[in-house]
Amino acid sequence: MSKEDEVLREREAPLRDAYALAGVNIDAGNAAVARYRALAASRRHPLQLDQIGGFGGLFALPGDPSRALAASTDGVGTKLLVAAKLRRYDSVGADLVNHCVNDILVVNATPLFFLDYLAAGKLDPEVAGALVDGVGRACAAHGCALLGGETAEMPGVYQEEHFDLAGTIVGLVEVKSVPDPARVKPGDAIVGLPAVGLHTNGYSLARKVLPAERWREPFASDAGATYGDALLAEHPSYYTAVRAMQAVADVKVMSHITGGGLLENVPRTLPDNVKAVFEASRWSVPPLLEEIVRLGELSHEERYRTLNMGIGFTLVVSTGDALKAIAAEPSAKVVGWIEARADGDPHVVVHPARTA
Amino acid sequence: MSKEDEVLREREAPLRDAYALAGVNIDAGNAAVARYRALAASRRHPLQLDQIGGFGGLFALPGDPSRALAASTDGVGTKLLVAAKLRRYDSVGADLVNHCVNDILVVNATPLFFLDYLAAGKLDPEVAGALVDGVGRACAAHGCALLGGETAEMPGVYQEEHFDLAGTIVGLVEVKSVPDPARVKPGDAIVGLPAVGLHTNGYSLARKVLPAERWREPFASDAGATYGDALLAEHPSYYTAVRAMQAVADVKVMSHITGGGLLENVPRTLPDNVKAVFEASRWSVPPLLEEIVRLGELSHEERYRTLNMGIGFTLVVSTGDALKAIAAEPSAKVVGWIEARADGDPHVVVHPARTA
Numbered sequence: 001m002s003k004e005d006e007v008l009r010e011r012e013a014p015l016r017d018a019y020a021l022a023g024v025n026i027d028a029g030n031a032a033v034a035r036y037r038a039l040a041a042s043r044r045h046p047l048q049l050d051q052i053g054g055f056g057g058l059f060a061l062p063g064d065p066s067r068a069l070a071a072s073t074d075g076v077g078t079k080l081l082v083a084a085k086l087r088r089y090d091s092v093g094a095d096l097v098n099h100c101v102n103d104i105l106v107v108n109a110t111p112l113f114f115l116d117y118l119a120a121g122k123l124d125p126e127v128a129g130a131l132v133d134g135v136g137r138a139c140a141a142h143g144c145a146l147l148g149g150e151t152a153e154m155p156g157v158y159q160e161e162h163f164d165l166a167g168t169i170v171g172l173v174e175v176k177s178v179p180d181p182a183r184v185k186p187g188d189a190i191v192g193l194p195a196v197g198l199h200t201n202g203y204s205l206a207r208k209v210l211p212a213e214r215w216r217e218p219f220a221s222d223a224g225a226t227y228g229d230a231l232l233a234e235h236p237s238y239y240t241a242v243r244a245m246q247a248v249a250d251v252k253v254m255s256h257i258t259g260g261g262l263l264e265n266v267p268r269t270l271p272d273n274v275k276a277v278f279e280a281s282r283w284s285v286p287p288l289l290e291e292i293v294r295l296g297e298l299s300h301e302e303r304y305r306t307l308n309m310g311i312g313f314t315l316v317v318s319t320g321d322a323l324k325a326i327a328a329e330p331s332a333k334v335v336g337w338i339e340a341r342a343d344g345d346p347h348v349v350v351h352p353a354r355t356a
Numbered sequence: 357m358s359k360e361d362e363v364l365r366e367r368e369a370p371l372r373d374a375y376a377l378a379g380v381n382i383d384a385g386n387a388a389v390a391r392y393r394a395l396a397a398s399r400r401h402p403l404q405l406d407q408i409g410g411f412g413g414l415f416a417l418p419g420d421p422s423r424a425l426a427a428s429t430d431g432v433g434t435k436l437l438v439a440a441k442l443r444r445y446d447s448v449g450a451d452l453v454n455h456c457v458n459d460i461l462v463v464n465a466t467p468l469f470f471l472d473y474l475a476a477g478k479l480d481p482e483v484a485g486a487l488v489d490g491v492g493r494a495c496a497a498h499g500c501a502l503l504g505g506e507t508a509e510m511p512g513v514y515q516e517e518h519f520d521l522a523g524t525i526v527g528l529v530e531v532k533s534v535p536d537p538a539r540v541k542p543g544d545a546i547v548g549l550p551a552v553g554l555h556t557n558g559y560s561l562a563r564k565v566l567p568a569e570r571w572r573e574p575f576a577s578d579a580g581a582t583y584g585d586a587l588l589a590e591h592p593s594y595y596t597a598v599r600a601m602q603a604v605a606d607v608k609v610m611s612h613i614t615g616g617g618l619l620e621n622v623p624r625t626l627p628d629n630v631k632a633v634f635e636a637s638r639w640s641v642p643p644l645l646e647e648i649v650r651l652g653e654l655s656h657e658e659r660y661r662t663l664n665m666g667i668g669f670t671l672v673v674s675t676g677d678a679l680k681a682i683a684a685e686p687s688a689k690v691v692g693w694i695e696a697r698a699d700g701d702p703h704v705v706v707h708p709a710r711t712a
Contacts, residue, residue: 072504078512117431119520148427158513163513166473170526204511
């Protein structure tokens, strides 16, 4: 993958997520991305470091080139519409922070501080308070400062009672500890950490196949007793699990499985001469995702390109380190391996390769 | 001003801006702020430094306490509705970046990098490209990297053809060069840098008194030949002007005049025992602001609390340094002075104190 492609991934993924079935215009997104690509390439700053998969940007600390700042901006996306409809505002702040924490964890960065952006057509103080409480709670869980924020009331921009919540995380990393995709070799194991639901991607699709009228219906899942509970299950942070595994195993690269699923996110931190081969029988799929696959009649390709399908974060380790890694984190499983890739081969294969 | 008050100012100002005349609910905003206040106070991170006026947050660099990171998140606000209506997307990116640059300039920080957040109901690639081009251009003008960004298409959250643009800046500052309000003394001079229009505040009010039907009407101003030109005049960056003045003068504190005007922004970096006294005859008011004052029949209090009234940035220097400072920057003027303040006195006085 070229440097420009890597720079773009962060911007590209959320556009792909809300895919054609849900009526989102992917071509428009790609055109915007192409323009951003040209801009980013023409204006690269001398202290910007090569991105590793584009999950977070890296900027060498002036005067101290052994360390770099890592930063990432994200929004909660249309999961907000589920929260607004069900009037449950306590979890989306944590969705946002945890998503950002995981993004810069891919480059091995430790969070320093977070800033949130909350905008609404009409600001409800109870709602705003609950949203910011959730942000603050998730920041505190990571020893990360909530350094600032902006709250804007913008009638005319937002639909009545709607709001948007986005944020930016800044972390720090030793440059020598930034993962190097060149170290990944055929025979390495892929360790997966479990997803609890959709996390923050696939909601345009989910809302299409599971309309709001059904969100209060009973639905048994780990996340609760209704479809709404399952839809609002909090995007987990993988920070503690990853640090526990890194303490005993040499983690070569990582990926955060967001919009684009395993098929698009895993290759972002792999060299071009290898492929990731997953064996789906090695992990379980959350009931909500199984239900969306069923209702949407998603093909094999669609399900693994749109949903996380039960894997929220992946780590590549040598075969010798795989058992040590999963012993350090009870929820972790070996979910696949790295194989050599010939020109024209796919970058990711998920067995069994069912057809829709 | 208490530490908690200072922490809050960043969040508070944009709520006050869109004030009652424009139908925005200030009470709701204040309730949200109160909740944020409690949260921020209860969860202060040990590396967070005291904020100076709350324009940007400060975070000590781990392992190097002589330096701090400064960060600020802002949105363009309802100026976007003017840009969208007139289909002119080239300037709002610079509005956003320059606003953020000025905010962290108040704590004397030099920009390192910027991340943007662009969300729309339906993404138009031409519009998105023009918006991000503007962001990139203003970043490049400051030697600031555009390190990343997020583009989200969220049908159902944003009104048709509407979008929001926000961003986060991160800069670096030597802790010993962070301005100290305690150094401000009665007799010091206030140097002002000129505003070119509304900048990014007061647009809810402006749209109320100057409806969209009139934006293509002729209106003579420095910013162009129509009301639309004047409304979209770019929020200037004061970075170069401030650095030029700092090279020859000891600048004690600074303020960025945003929502809240001179009345609310200048006291943010003053000690409680002084007041700022402005003499309005010393500078000129942009024609657009005069027009909004006239159409909105704004009282003296309202105009200086809602609009910048022609001053975009202020610097406090000793009387001896004032002439050196303005000699270094042709656009700068001495616009007022610092006086002793007794309990109960206002923090800011603008002479002549006309009544509406």
